Amino acid sequence: MSNLRKEHWNNIYSSKKLEEVSWYQPIPETSLDFIINSEISKDEPIIDVGGGDSFLIDNLIKGGFNDLTVLDISEVAIERAKLRLGENAEKVNWIVSDIRDFNPIREYSVWHDRAVFHFLQEKKDVQDYYKILLEGLKYHGRLILGTFSKDGPKRCCALDVQRYSTGELSDFFSNDFTTKKTLNTIHKTPFKTEQAFSFIELIKN
Numbered sequence: 001m002s003n004l005r006k007e008h009w010n011n012i013y014s015s016k017k018l019e020e021v022s023w024y025q026p027i028p029e030t031s032l033d034f035i036i037n038s039e040i041s042k043d044e045p046i047i048d049v050g051g052g053d054s055f056l057i058d059n060l061i062k063g064g065f066n067d068l069t070v071l072d073i074s075e076v077a078i079e080r081a082k083l084r085l086g087e088n089a090e091k092v093n094w095i096v097s098d099i100r101d102f103n104p105i106r107e108y109s110v111w112h113d114r115a116v117f118h119f120l121q122e123k124k125d126v127q128d129y130y131k132i133l134l135e136g137l138k139y140h141g142r143l144i145l146g147t148f149s150k151d152g153p154k155r156c157c158a159l160d161v162q163r164y165s166t167g168e169l170s171d172f173f174s175n176d177f178t179t180k181k182t183l184n185t186i187h188k189t190p191f192k193t194e195q196a197f198s199f200i201e202l203i204k205n
């Protein structure tokens with residue numbers, strides 16, 4: 001199952017250019033606003049889960065954050081991001097892993113996930129993600145999560161997506177997290193279509 005997922009994402013990154021995927025954003029403004037407004041210091045560890053070859057990492061490096069990790073199931077995506085970053089790639093810890101198999105060996109201050117959690121359909125996968133998140137995020141660390149909202153697409157790149165309202169996300173994580181901020185926002189794809197997103201910032205209790 002995990003291998004099929006990996007193959008699926010590697011195929012996408014092997015066959016489509018950077019600007020040919022719906023999630024492309026030259027400046028990931030919403031994610032950056034959440035991270036910068038969280039007022040974490042520049043040397044606190046940040047992980048971008050399912051970061052792919054997103055420009056978030058370029059912008060965080062530019063912003064002076066210096067303990068950065070990108071995890072993705074697709075080594076093709078990671079290689080593309082490294083290539084683009086050139087020497088700056090050495091400033092990033094790269095992890096090729098399915099998030100469901102991730103075994104964090106340290107605790108992060110920020111766990112960012114845009115458009116990855118919503119691909120988890122099975123109850124067990126969602127529960128495993130939650131467990132791994134609790135292990136990988138430090139006390140008072142921030143979870144910054146963006147999923148398709150109830151008005152968002154039902155599928156993305158041929159995969160079904162679980163859509164969430166901000167209230168549902170808040171409730172889902174409420175045993176261990178306090179909601180700090182929620183936002184409904186629209187992502188404009190490179191194909192001039194719109195995708196409705198729910199974003200949420202949660203603080204680990």
Ligand SMILES: C[S@@+](CC[C@H](N)C(=O)[O-])C[C@H]1O[C@@H](n2cnc3c(N)ncnc32)[C@H](O)[C@@H]1O
Pocket residue numbers: 005009023024025049050051052053054055071072073074077097098099100113114115116119156
């Ligand atoms: C829709 S893209 C979003 C990429 C990036 N977060 C962004 O906002 O531009 C989903 C990303 O999650 C990765 N991914 C999908 N399922 C994953 C999993 N189970 N574990 C780790 N990464 C995964 C894909 O390879 C892809 O890079």
